[in-house]
Amino acid sequence: MNAVAETAVIKQHLIDPEICIRCNTCEATCPVGAITHDSLNYVVDAEKCNLCMDCISPCPTGSIDNWRTMPRVRAYTVEEQLKWEELPAELPPEELEGLAEAGADVAVAPAPAAPPAVVKDASSGEEVFNSTAFGSTLPPWSAAHAYTNLYGPKASQKTVTATVVGNVRVTEVGKTAGSDYDTHHIVLDFGALPFPVLEGQSIGVVPPGFDDMGRKHHARQYSIASPRNGERPGYNNLSLTIKRVLQDHDGAPVRGVASNYMCDLKVGDKVEVIGPFGASFLMPNHPRSNIVMICTGTGSAPMRAMTEWRRRLRASGKFEGGKLMLFFGARTQEELPYFGPLQSLPRDFIDSNFAFSRTPGQPKRYVQDVMRERAADLAELLQDPNTFFYVCGLKSMEEGVVLALRDVARGAGLNWDAISASLKREGRLHLETY
DSSP states (O other): OOHHHHHOEEEEEEOOTTTOOOOOHHHHHOTTOOEEEOSSOEEEOTTTOOOOOTTTTTOSSSTTOEEEEEEGGGOOOHHHHTTOSSOOOOOOHHHHHHHHHTTOOEEOOOOOOOOOSEEEOTTTOOEEEOGGGGOOOSOOTTOOOOOOOSBSTTSSSOOEEEEEEEEEEOSOOSTTOOGGGOEEEEEEEOTTSOOOOOTTOEEEEEOSSBOTTSOBOOOEEEEBOSOTTTTTTTSSEEEEEEEOOOBOTTSOBOOOHHHHHHHTOOTTOEEEEEEEEOSSSOOOOSTTOEEEEEEEGGGGHHHHHHHHHHHHHHHHTOOOOOOEEEEEEESSGGGSTTHHHHHTSOTTTOEEEEEESOOTTSOOOOHHHHHHHTHHHHHHHHTOTTEEEEEEEOHHHHHHHHHHHHHHHHHTTOOHHHHHHHHHHTTOEEEEEO
16 A cells, blocks of 8 residues: 555544434435445445435434544444444544644545436446436425424433324235234324424334343334324324334345334333434425325325325315325235225325235236326426425335336426426425335
């Protein structure tokens, strides 16, 4: 290694394990595959990180925005970071001053650049469509002010205790229904403790007990499924949509620590909560705004919150105009949360479209397929600067949805490059996948 490389000083990008809620946003966003994780921590590989800053804004907790000035040769390795319970202190000033006097080169973060629409896959090297390049991290201009991080490891109060006041199953029980998609609607009440939330935000639930390393379980993130004035209007409560996890992504048996804990809760039980989180996946409030919601499974939680707030405004006579359109996907009708209540909503209030990929005897249909079937209506909405798009669900759906929007635009003779740029710039396309 040459002398310049040995004395180079870098701003090493690190993730605070005390604040991180393991939501996977940073790893999903990173265009160069510099972020990885194990069962304990999310970490940044200094050898791969190019300081592009794409992961900073989407992080709901701010845990991603941490840096340490380090000699390059002493940069913290991935293996070291995976064992951390807290961030290390900065190096002593005298040590860094000595490096500066020795003529060390200092690597600084460049100005953030727009992420490319096509990137190279970190493992295969092949070019792949980068759907995250189109998602905005800015809230709509008319969104209400969001409060964040009121409770958490670095807040004055670490957690807040909520009481379970409701727990019901929201997927059908039938011949083909099974516990692998046992989804619950859980209502938590905060009593007199302040916990203001908006549609599109999330909270962290801290399961009781300890992990295999003897450490307290870290918080798990869940999107809020109720509107800003409570699951029950006028009460200091909120609801969550939680699916019981019994298999990992590879199909191997596993019992999700938090999901099973939450689904088994009884009325009167107490739950430790942190948050709220999120300041961009927020709904617009101006009356001309159209909302297009695209989701799968428990990704329906923020969509339910937005729909219910609009429904309450409409019932009170305080909201006029603005279209509401939903594309909702699941394997079967039995697995689709809130299917019954959705069917009872007036057609002139919400335009609901369903896609089922595992219905016996039927071809597979995904949300992007139904979007293309409704291309004429979506093309009209794409041209309206008052239209806002929200995508929430499994990471695997993200690319298909963005490509469907691109195809809809091009099929209507629209300039997709110009439209997608305005969607991102104006906070009108939001992607929240996991």
